[in-house]
Amino acid sequence: MGADRRRHTRRRTAHGAALLGSAALLAGCASMPDSGDVSGVKASRQGDSQVRVYPVPPRESAEPAEIVEGFLEAMTGDDPDFATARKYLTKQAARTWKPEERTTVLSAAPVPQQSGSTRREHGVPDAPPTLLYRLSGQKVATVDDRHAYQPLGSLPYRETIQLVQQRSADGKQKEWRIDDLPQGLLLSESDFQRNYRSVNKYYFASGRNWVVADPVYIRKRQDPVTRMDSLTQTVKALLEGPTNWLKPAVDTRFPNGTELKKDTTVLATDDQNTLKVPLNDRANNVDREQCRKMAAQVLFTAGDLASTRVEQVELQRPDGRPLCVLREDQKSDFMADPTPGLRETPYFVDADGKLAQLLPGAKETVEPRHVYGPFGEGAAKVETVAVARDEKRAAAVSENGRSLRVASIQSDTDLPDPLVTSRGAEPANRLSAPSWDGRNDLWVADRDPAEPKLLLLHGGTGKPLTVTTPWLDEDVRIEELRLSEDGVRIAMRLTEDGKTTLQIGRVERQTAGDRQKVSVVDLQAVAPRMESVASVSWAGPSRLVVLGKQAGGVQQVRYIQTDGSESAAVIPGLNQVKAVAAANDERAPLVAAADDGVVRLQSGVNWQPMVDKGTSPVYPG
Incomplete structure (x- = not known):
């Protein structure tokens, strides 16, 4: 906020705050054109900002606008108990203001504007004169008293600050001070990140x-x-x-x-x-x-x-x-997955509909290895797939989205019967890609408009359980779902009214006797400023890798925290991307499916082509 506001007024440099340290680096994302060959740019890493703001108290006989701007600036500072900020307040306001109660984050510094002229309270002739200042901006997030971040997209912010004229400490002159204000801190995105x-x-x-x-x-x-x-x-x-x-x-x-x-x-x-x-x-x-x-x-x-x-x-x-x-x-x-070592071997579906594995290696291209069993032999043409976290079995959707089967990928077995069959009339209205959680349970969505439902197969076998989803109806379609390793959260791409958004749901389980009820509730928008989301994958305990597009922008691959805040890590740009996948271990490389096949992004290098033809890249889960 400090840097933002100084662009609007030169007076701020003298009366608002002193800045020491290097300039803050803001997180960015590489853009991805919609056409052209696969290419990349080098990534950069962002360190913690070293900028510190040391606010200064109000000067004698400061004008009302200086008091308002000085207080907004002082809220960005580091001084103990916001002591300098409180000097812009009356004694009563200083006692009741609680900066720790919440933080409101605006896209840019708020713009204060005087609202009306100096006035006195009606019927109180000796009451001190007061002034009102409107604060306006675009609210993008809040942080509550439990430190939880909540993204809001971009909502209008309108609040007021009231100033009163009172005697100075020595009683010789009158000074303007703030005596009524919103609770909590008000920061721009740049100051919040700093x-x-x-x-x-x-x-x-x-x-x-x-x-x-x-x-x-x-x-x-x-x-x-x-x-x-x-x-x-x-x-x-x-x-x-x-x-x-x-x-x-x-x-x-x-x-x-x-x-x-x-x-x-x-x-x-x-x-x-x-x-x-x-x-x-x-x-x-x-x-x-x-x-x-x-x-x-x-x-x-x-x-x-x-x-x-x-x-x-x-x-x-x-x-x-x-x-x-x-x-x-x-x-x-x-840990939900106590397996030692780094898993860096993603899977994908080749041009013949067979499930294969990309073996690790430093070479730009590696020879993929088909898995054992019916999915690697081509007994069923795999369309989308999920590999169990122990990498012993896989779940595959085939027959134009109609059937879901689970089979071994470690030994040769016959093609099993479907565990789930969709009655959707069109392939797009049948089964989604499946996903495994850390409990070894398998999840899949049946997108039949006549009866949309989210299904759970305990242990990846038996009769599917219909998950309670109060938010799912004929107007909401599950495009993609990904379960967290801990099994407590589910990331979903949902389409409603023609718009595809990214949502996080909480998984709740209740057991009564031998019956279990599983619900996905309290959906939270994770990327409210994105116009569309095309692919999502878990990329750590609380991080997602997302392929999407912001309003007026181009398609990007970026990291987003599960609370909706943007990660500082930067992903190089890549053209013609269809899907992205990441491992729960953040050290493993990203993989993506593009028009030219499957590509991989290892730390410190650009995207590398791996196979010429392939779709549906996935890590276990």
């Missing part, structure tokens, strides 16, 4: 022993209100519990009321890379197994902070005695 960073907190999937990522935003540097560094802020946010959207599907292993030991503002690793976390007495009586799970939540959470190397976590009592210790090599005990 001040905040996305981190993952981790909780346990309900009824399971594996963790689920819960993305939130915390201050990059010391938080002005709590005085905590970024690591301590993140652990504090973890202890406060999951965000409201994820809460119904996850559990925390910390006892109610567990907090950091009083006055803890800095957490740091020692020379053994051990993070020691002092807790209050609410955690004193936990048993060893519960303590290990508590430590796992901290270990996964701290591990997502790139600037922090944590090899083990030690939870402590208030007096410093250890509760338990968990090492990094024990993290696999709490």
